[in-house]
Amino acid sequence: MTCIMDDLSAPLSPGLYIVATPIGNLADLSPRAASILARADLIAVEDSRVTARLLHHVGVKRPMAPYHDHNADQVRPGLVARLGTAAIALVSDAGTPLISDPGFKLVRDARAAGHPVVTIPGPCAAVAALTLAGLPTDRFFFLGFLPPKEKARADAIAEVAAIRATLILYESGPRLPATLAALAAGLGDREAAVAREISKAFEECVTDTLSALAARYAEGGPRGEIVIVVGPPGEAAAPEAADVDAALVEAMTRLPTARAAGEVARATGLPRRDLYARAMALRDAE
Missing domain, CATH: 3.30.950.10 (Tetrapyrrole methylase, C-terminal domain)
Structure with missing residues (x-):
């Protein structure tokens, strides 16, 4: 808490501060995040009740404004207009803002208007x-x-x-x-x-x-x-030889032998050299 109090003596510069908040355990709030929240002129929040509990944990009260999926388009221009003279912190109910919420549009518009954007990293579910x-x-x-x-x-x-x-x-x-x-x-x-x-x-x-x-x-x-x-998918099964031959034969109806082998190599992941040799054998067998 001492570090937070020391930081409180310096006002924040105007701009947008993206503040990651705890996803469950309030002790995960970093000292820097707590300091930013304590000094912000305004906090843009998903739910003021949730953020109020977090501010109570820090021991401060700050003005809050709702910013969520249902009002973001209406609220965003006003927030951007204030960034020239005010330090605005953006928080979600839990975790890092912009992850599955409309925060990225606020960051985009803030940057387009020439305002500083600062991130305070932390928890992410x-x-x-x-x-x-x-x-x-x-x-x-x-x-x-x-x-x-x-x-x-x-x-x-x-x-x-x-x-x-x-x-x-x-x-x-x-x-x-x-x-x-x-x-x-x-x-x-x-x-x-x-x-x-x-x-x-x-x-x-x-x-x-x-x-x-x-x-x-x-x-x-x-x-x-x-x-x-x-988890990611397992390794793809190797294509059947008959399927490879059919692909080569079809490709050679449209392309020279070398290019046909290259096309099938890209599609199957098989070595181009081996496919070229097989394509030559198929062509000579005709």
């Missing part, structure tokens, strides 16, 4: 769940929330099915059973994890295959916000 899941972390793809309607959800899953990366998405308890079933149907039985209550007393991360998780939560999801982490 997506990254926290990734560290808990024990799935590959070298490449990951964040999906946010899937569409609620069945067809749109299935289409969204189909779009990412071939991506060779760990998938991360957010979900609510009531929608969890349908989402897990759709993921299992659209992605196959991959390794996955369901994380919830991250950083809280009853933090839980259940790992299993998608089908097993879908069965586990079929009767209803737990309360609270949930992060689903899905």
